[in-house]
Amino acid sequence: GWGGAPQGYGPPGGYGGWGGGWGGPPPAAKPGVIPLRPLGVGEILDGAVSTMRTHWRTVLGISLTVAVVTEILVILVQGFLLDDRVDTDALNDPSATLDEITRAMGDSLLNSGVILLISAIGTVIATALLTTVTSRAVLGKPVSTGEAWRDARPQVPRLFGLLFLLLLITMGVAVAGAVPGIVLAASGAGDGGVALAVLGALASTVVAVWLWFRFSLASPALMLEKQGIRKALSRSAKLVKGSxxxxxxxxxxxxxxxxVVAAIVIIPFTFLAGAVSGEGASNILNGTTEFGWTFLIVSGVGSVIGSMITLPITAGVTVLLYIDQRIRREALDLELARAAGVQGSGTGTPGS
Structure with missing residues (x-):
């Protein structure tokens, strides 16, 4: 069980007084993708990449399925709904009226918002499944996509709830800071109101970012400890405190x-899509949103490949950070060593 971490094991890692005449600690056991001890930055990143490499069939299967389904939905929504309704030409027109610019900005936000929502849903499902895969990879135990789904499925609705609540909190805080300035500007304060709105928005965005990362380990806490939403948020806050x-x-x-790695893949596909569909590079650079089906499909292939890189790395790093914080705070490495079947934690002898 991930929930009941052993308490009272002294210093982080639970190894007590190291080093006195021993020539340093014994090497930590490494049954899976990380050594069972407090991790460095490089080890966390390496662990995420090692999970992709060692369990590539499962990781690739999950990432590819989620990326393909979400990208098909994005292409269909853009092709059938948004291209007909969204008009952002006014943003590139110097003679456009304020009303036209406002409408164009609203259309642009609608376009981005719908795509972001579809991507967010895909990311939640991928994160849920990849969390299970990464946690098993730490123990050196393989997991199939079916097993990962069976393990993750009961928690997926809560994970959606958690993401929705996090977005609501952070966006609510970010917007709230600008409200007094907007109200002042609307009541005729002019430039003073605008300046206050900008300052308020900047200050509240800083608070929103702080909150987002304070609660960023709630997702693995929810999945691996089978917690409720409130408990997962408080677990994340406790684990992140001081770090x-x-x-x-x-x-x-x-x-x-x-x-960066995903962009290296996506950018050539975007320009290839422009060339194949006849849209041209100038349209892409101008931010035109009205693209034909050929463009959407070719660029969509690039996005799918990009997602197959970004999803496992970001999900893997979050899970390994959560495990690392629990090793530092709660001597989770001892419990993981037992779960992995390592005989005599700290001897470096992998078990079964």
């Missing part, structure tokens, strides 16, 4: 690496 910058830095680094 916010570390958690923020590692997750940000993982996101940057994953998205």
């Amino acid at each position: 916010w910058w570390r958690v923020f830095g590692i997750q940000l680094l993982a996101m940057i690496i994953a998205n």
Whole structure:
């Protein structure tokens, strides 16, 4: 069980007083993708990549399925619904009226919002399944896609609830800061109101980012400890407390690496799609949203390949960060060593 971590094991890692005449600690057992001890940044990133490499069939199967389904939905929504309704031409027109620009911005936000929502749903399901795969990979135990789904399925509705609540909290906080300035501007305060709205929005965005990363380990807590939403949020807050910058830095680094690698794949596909469909590179660079089916499908293939890279890395890093924080706070490495069948934790002898 992931829930009941052993308590009272002294210093992080549970090894007591190391080093006195021993020439340093014995090497930690490594039954799976990480050594069972507090991890460095490189080991967390390496663990996420090793999970992809070792269990590539399951990881690839999950990522590919989720990426293909979400991308098909995005293409259908863009092709059938958004292209007819969304008009963002005014954003590139210097002579456009304020009303036209406002409508175009609204259309652009609708376009982005719908795509973001579909992607978020796909990400939640992929994260749920990949959490199970990564947690088993830590123990050196393989898991099939079917087993991962059976294990994750009972928690998926709660995971959706958790994501919705997190988005509601962070977006609510981010918007709330701008409200006083908007009200002042609307009541005739002019530039002063606009300045206050911008400052308020910036300040509240900082708070929203702080909250997002404070609760960023709630997803693996919910999945692996079979927690409810409120309990998972409080677990994340407890685990991140005192380590916010570390958690923020590692997750940000993982996101940057994953998205840079994905961009290397996606950008050539986008330009290829422009060339094949006759849309041209200038349309893409101008941010035109009205693309034909050929463009949407070819660029969609690039997005699918990109998602197959980003989903496992970001999900894997979050799970390994959660495990690392529990090793540091609750000596989870001892429990993991027992679960992996390692005889004599700290001897470096992998078990079954």
